[in-house]
Amino acid sequence: MNIVRKFMDSGNKYDIISIPSGTFNLLRSKRSPKSSLECIYNASSLSIRENGQYSYDLVVRKVNDDHESNIDDDNEDFSDDSTSVLSLQSKKKKEDEWIFTFDESLQFKKVWNKVGNVTFIWNNYNGDEPDEKVQFVIAPDIPLNDVDEFLQLLYRCHYETKYNRSALKASKTDIQDIELLVNTVEQDEDSSDDEFQDANETMNLRSFKSVLHPPPQHVPKGEQLCLLSAGLYLFDPLEEKFLLQEDPVKVSLTETGKYEFWLAMEGTQLRMGTEVSPNINPTFEAVRLGFIFNYDFQGITLSYMIKFKDINKFMKFQRNWSRCLWMFLNKENWDKLNEKEKQYILDPAALLDKQLEEILTLDDNSASRTESGNSQSEEESDEDDEDEEEHSRMIVSSSSFDDSSIPSTIRSEGNRSLTVAFRNNRSYVVRGDKIGVFKTEDDDNGLEFVAAIKNISGLNGERLDPQNPMLYMEDRSMILSDNTNKNKLYKMDLERGKVIEEWSTGDKNVVQYGPTKKFDQMTAEQTLLGVSQKNIFKIDPRLSEKNKIVQDQSKEYATKYNFSSLGTTENGYIAVGSEKGDLKLYDRLGIRAKTAIPSLGQPIRYITVSADGKWLLATCESSLLLMDLTVKTGKNSGNVGFLKSFPSAENVKTYILKISPEHASYMVTSMKRSIKFTKAYFNTGVGQKEEMILTSNGPFAISWSLSKILANEQNPYTVKRYNSDIIEDNFEFGTDKKVIVALKDDVSLSKIKSFKHPSKSVLIPKENINDFYGK
Structure with a gap:
């Protein structure tokens, strides 16, 4: 990889990254009277060049080669329709570089050609014809790691040009969505681009029994943590079942860097791998002794299953995977955890181990369950028309x-x-600076x-961007926040449709707020709770001070916990979650937490708690955590974690709810984007x-x-x-x-x-x- 940074005078443009070798071609529609493929440069380089703040160019440069000849035989993916009619683009061959301003209109795509070379394709908006494209076929001697490095920077440039802000502010999901967009091939009905056709042929889901797998991948160097033998299966979305691809294959987990891990599968016919990450939707299925995960290739999301031969191999892999995933998510060493925290994180593995015999007995009844399920599906199908008609009304x-x-x-x-009301049959929908009532x-x-409440504004008439609505005081009022004033809340009278009070929280920016007790919105209760990054506090609008936080009923931590969410029970017990993914349970404000639940890795975005405090539901990015908060053993047995802590030998039982990879x-x-739960x-x-x-x-x-x-x-x-x-x-x-x-x-x-x-x-x-x- 040739990375060039030229720090000269501020007026100069410079390449920030480049691929030094490849072939540059012009692609046309089959309907064109001109050649469907025209070689522009047989030897060329591709660079990303900065062109101002949040603006970039794609630059293809001719590389001088005395022995330059026609396109390599290995790259003849497109037929040359005899002699090309001379075009503006043909004349541009004499130029040494082609420049494309990078934006969404380019529709930049990454594909693999017939012989397995990485190829970039994008629109030629300066072409002779409206549907012209260009392609850059990367030379086969360019390492895939260098290609990935180029793409990672391209994704960030894509983000900056799209949102006109620094990619440093982009979340992992933002970048993943762009990555998925770049790797998604959308075939036009009359496209002549065989490269796109090849991508579809390669991933022809109508014939999964003869599916061509992604190009072989080399296992990154590192310390091998686990090596097992298993069978590899691929889910056929047409037949809706897993089909054997190869058995046996070697399955390994390798530590490739600091808190980075790689899952590799290698057989005689295929070799593939993926990083250890929640993005692949990893799921363990004890009944089949299987590990199921998603694999993205050419815009299609596939589901693979690694099926182990026996229980011991299945459990060994599960424990190793759990450790690797936790370290990847938390960026901490496993050895820093105490034994109880390790046990909690590995608890699903222990649970599987204890209950496996019981689970496997369900296999005997699977046929009858399937038959019952099919019958139920038929009944549902009969109701479809009725449901759709009802739904439309x-x-x-x-x-x-x-x-x-x-x-x-x-x-x-x-x-x-x-927002759904409790005391009446109303629901409220925020849209821009107004709220619709249904x-x-x-x-x-x-x-x-x-009705609609329009033009929502503050007491001084400034337009508000209403966020996080919460019904309040017998559902007659609503509490709102605004992103521009994070240390202020607004009380709206729903009957008048106006903001009537503004409450300051001093120097504490409110991350999330909620009722003091679960059903307080049905009562005249005026207090509410809030969290900032390291504070949990009560707000009382009746205080005469400008700052409405009740100081003696608040809890401040010296460490920034990055609190992100809270929920309460009918009796006012409090649960607080953090961006790190851990939770704290309190029976009241101002004291230490009764129970601390360690992180499983993903940030806690929202919390809701059952009225009796026995169940907690946490929303993460791609999973839900359902927690049983009842203590089962010891002297505190029968109590909930808000009131009594769990004994050292017992952990909170947690069910991880996810969409199956299939x-x-x-x-x-x-x-065409990752899973993200509301x-x-x-x-x-x-x-x-x-x-x-x-x-x-x-x-x-x-x-x-x-x-x-x-x-x-x-x-x-x-x-x-x-x-x-x-x-x-x-x-x-x-x-x-x-x-x-x-x-x-x-x-x-x-x-x-x-x-x-x-x-x-x-x-x-x-x-x-x-x-x-x-x-």
Whole structure:
């Protein structure tokens, strides 16, 4: 890799990274009278050049070669239609470089050609024809690590040009979404680009039995931590089952750098690998002694299963994987943990070990369960038409409270959040600087738009960007925040539709806030709780001081814990989560936590707690954590972790809820972005038991059954797909039968019975199935 930085005068442009060797070609449509492929430079380099703040150019330069000849035989991916008609682009051959301003219109893609060379393709917007493209075929002697280095920088340049801000502010998910976009090939119906056709042929999902695997990958150098033998299977999304690819293969885990690890699979026919990361959606399935994970290739998300020969190998791999993943996520050494923390992190492995015999007995009944499941699917299929008709009557467009006087940029933002009332049948949807009010009808299960609160502003008339709405004081008021004033909260009178109070929190920026007790919004209670990065505090608007924090009912830590979320029970017990992923449980404010739950690696984004404090539900990026907070052993047995700590020999039992890699492959491929859950909720009602969990991912609403989770059912969730992304969804108060869903531009009311067991037909609409499979 040739990395060049020329620190001369500020007026000079410089290359920040380059690939020194490759072939540069012009691609045209089959309908063109000119050659479908025209070689521009047989020897060339490709560079990214800075062109101002957050602006970059792609520069292809001719490399002088006295022996320059026609395209290499190995790179003849496109047929040359005899003699090319002389074009503007042909004349440009005489120039030494081609320059392309880097932006989204380039539609830059990475593919593999027929002979396995990495190839970059992008639009030629200065071409003779509107659908012209160019391609840079990287020379085979360029190491793949150098190509990856180039791409990683390109992803960051893509981010900066798209958002006009530094990539240092980009989250890992932001970069992953761009990476997925660059690696996704979208075939035009009349495209002549054989390179795209080859990508689809390579990943032709109609023939998984003869699927061509990704190009062989070398295992990065490092210390090998684990080496086992297993069978490798690939999930066929058409037949909806795993098909054997090779048996045996060598499966290894290798430490390749500081807190970096690599999973490798090597057989006689294939060699592949991936980094140890939650992004591959790793899942252990004890019934099949299998480890299932996702693998992205050419814009398609595949699901592989490593199936081990016996229990011991399965458990050994599980423990090694858990250690590696924890170190990758936390950037800390495993040896720094105490034994109880290690036991908690490895607890799923220990649980599998203890219950494996019991789980395996379920295999004998799998046939009957499958038959029952098929029968149920047929019944669901019969209800589809009825459900869709009913569903269509329950959608209300958010345009009903749009205002033509509001700038289109604000209107185009779409809906932002959903808040469900407890005392009445109202729901509130934030959209720009206004809030739409909707109501549900018990008689006909309908949903109706009631009113819109527009032009929300502060006491001084400044426009607010309302965030994190929380209903308050018998659902007659709403608490709001604004990103520009993070140490201030706003109280809105819903009947008047105006902000009537502003509360300062002094020098503490409020990260998240919530009711002092779970059902306080149904009462006249005026206090509420909040967290900053290292504080947990109570807010009382009745205080005469400008700062409304109750100082003697607050807890401040010397260390910045990066608190991120909180939740409360009916009795006012408090749970607080952090960006590191750990949780603290309190019976009241101002004292030390009764229970500290160590991190499993992913940041805690939201928390909701059951009314009785027995269950805690934490929302992470790509998983939910369902925690049983009841102490099972010792003198504190029967108490919840808010009141008594767990004995040293017992850990909080945690269920990790994820979309199975098989189902994730459908979702990620169709959405073209990673899984990211919205805030998860229990069904909620005074005196009602929590039975269901609800969240969403992209256009998919997802519901888990607690009873199925506790029964260790394989996929204890159901799914409903909508026509646009879900912003937030929640149960109607007092029931687990009806779900209110805020889509980007609509609001919907659905029955939970319209959710289906996940399958190809549920996850991918029939009209999109051909696009999904690249047909």
